[in-house]
Amino acid sequence: MSMSSVRLRRTLGALGLAAALALAGCGTSGGAGKAPGAETPGGPAKENPFRVGMVTDTGGVNDNSFNQSAWEGLSRLKNDTGAEVRYLESKDEADYIPNLNQFVQSGFDLTWGIGYMMAEPVKAVAQEHPEAHLALIDGEVDGVPNVVSVRFNEQEGAFLVGVVAGKMTRTNKVGFVGGMEFPVIKRFEAGFQAGVKAANPNAEVLITYTGAFNKPDEGKAAAASLYDQGADIVFHAAGQTGDGVFSEAKERRKRGEAVWVIGVDRDQRDLGPEVTLTSMLKRVDVAVYTVSKQAMEGTFTPGVTVLGLKEDGVGLPADNPHLPPEVLRDVEAFKAKILNGEITVPKE
Template identity: 35%
Template sequence: MKKRYIFGIISTLAVCSLALTGCTNRSKQATESASQVNQNFKTPTAVTVLGSIDDKSFNQSAWEGLQQWGQSKNITKGVGGFNYAAATQDSDLTSQINNLIKNKYQMIFGVGYRLSKSIGDAAKQNPNTNFAIVDDVISDQSNVASLTFKDEQAAYLAGVSAALSTKTNKIGFIGGVQGEVLGKFEKGYRAGAQSVNPDISIDVKYAGSFSRADLGKSMATAMYNTGADVIYQLAGETGTGVFSVAKDSAKSGNKVWVIGADRDQTDEGQYSGGNVTLTSSIKNLSSVIKDVADKNANGEFPGGKHTIYGLNEDGVDLVKGQLSDDTWAKVDQAKKDIMSGKITI
C-alpha cells in the first residue's frame, strides 16, 4: 500500500525580517512592523491521510491550493517555504500534528473527515494554534474552522450528464469508503440521473478503500461487463483502476465513459485513440484552501464557524469535458435551477 501523507506550508520568516531594515533611529518602528507581520502572516499546513499528494483527486487538489497560495506570497517549497511530511498510518496523525505545532506551525488544515478526532484533540490542547477541518464539522472550538461542500449539487449535475449520455440505460457509481460525505455524492447522482429518466438502472458499489487501484479495476470491469457504459468514480487512487479499465475497453472497440471527481480528470482519461473522461465534478478545495489561508494571514480566520461551499459560492461545479452541446445546455439549465432554488437536492 502506498504511504499516506501529511503535507503543508511553512511561512518564510526571512520575509518578515526585511521589515527590520532601515535607519537606526527608526529601529523601534521597524521592530513593531516586523512584529505585526509575524502576527498576521500565519503558517498554513495541510494534512491528508488518504493516499498521496499526487492521487489525481482530492489530496492533489489540496496540495495544489497550498502551492498556489505559497506562490502568491512569493515563498518557495522547502525549508523556509512550503513543504509536506509523510505519515504511514492513522495512528501516526496525533504525533505528526503535535510535531507540526512544536515546529511553530500556526495553522493546520485537516484534509478529510478522517482527521476530525486528531484535529479536535489538538485544537483543545493548543488554543493559540488555528485549525481547519475539511468535510466535517467541529462546532465547539473557536480555533477551528469547519469547511464542507454541497457535494450533492455537483453530483446531481454528474447524474444528469450520465443519464443523457448513456446508450444502455445503465450507469454506475464506484465510491471509496462509504460514509456521510460519499453518501451525499451518491444521492445527488441518483437524483440527477432519475430527473432525466426515472427508470434508469444505477449500479452502486463501494471499495472500502481510497488506495486500491486493483480493486477499482475489478469493480469497474464487472460493471462495464454487465452493461453500464458510464461510471462515476469517487475513490481517490482506487478510481485510477476505473480509468484503466475504461481505456482498455475503448482500445478494444467498446467505448465507455468515466465521470471524474474533485478536480478535472480529463488527463486521466487520455489514451492513444481518444479520451474516456466524459466530464468531472469539481470540488474547489484548492480555492478554499487559498481563501482560508488568506483570511488567516489577514487576521480574519473564521474560527468557530461552519462554512458551506456550493454552486452559489463557487465551491462545487461540473466541467463540460466531452459532453455534447445539447447535453451541456441541459446540464447548465439544471445548474441554474439549483442555484435559483427551483431544484432542491
C-alpha cells in the same frame, strides 16, 4: 467578545470565502511530487514567513483527487505570497494526530487536516493546543474557537454529472464507485442517483464501494464489474482508488468498448482525456488557498462554512469537449432549478 460579534465574524468569513470561490479559477493540474514534509517550489522565501502545514488522509498527496487539490491550493499560496507550505502524508489513521501535532508543536501558523476522517483528530489537537490555528476540509468541528471547517454540498455537483450520465448513456445503465461509506461519499452517491433519474427515469444506477481511498487495483476491479454488468459510464468518488477506474476504462476503450468515466474533485482529464466524459469539480484548492490567505492576513475566522452550487464551490469544468450542446443546456437548466429551490437534492 460578544456572541453577536462572533456570529458576525463567522458570517463575514463565510461570505469572504464564498466570494473568493466565485471569483477564482479552478486551480491547476499536476502532482506535488515532493517527499512528505517537503517545501513546495516557489518564489524566494521571506524572513520569518507565514507557515502552513497540511496533513493528508490515507489517500496521500498524489491521489489525483482532493488531497492533491488541497496541495495545489497551498502551492499557489507559496508562489503568490512567499508563505512556507509543507505536508505530511498519513499512511493509516494512527498517523493523523502525530502528524497534526508535528506541525502544531513546531509553531506553524496554520495546520490543515484534509478529509472527513480527520475531524476528530483535528478537534483533539485543537483542544489540546488552544493557541494554535487549525482548519479542516470535508469534516465539521464546531464550537472550538481555533478551528475553521469547510464542507461542500457534494450532492449538488453530483446531481449535475448524474444529469450528464443519464442523458449520455446508451445502455441505460451507469455506475458509481465509492471509497468508504461515510456521509461525504454518500452525498456523492445520492446526488448522482437523483441526477440520473431526473434526466432519464429509465436508467439504472449500479452502486459499489471498495472500502478504501488508496487502492487503485480495487477501483479497477470495481469498474470492471460495473462495465461487465452493462454500465457504459462510471462516476467515482474514491480518491486514488479511482485511478483504477480510469485504467479499466482505457483498456476497454482500446478493445473498442464505448465506455466513459466521470472524474471527481478536480478536472481529471489528465488521467485519460479519451475516456473522461466530464468531472465533478469540488474546489478544495480555492477553499484551502482562501482560508490560508485570510489567516495570513490576520482574519482567521473559526466556524463552519458550507459551499455548494450557489457559492460556486462545486460544478463542472468550463470546458467539456465530449458533451454536446443540448446536454450542456440540460445541465444549466437543472442547475437553475437547484438554485431557485425548485429542486432540493437529497444528501442520502
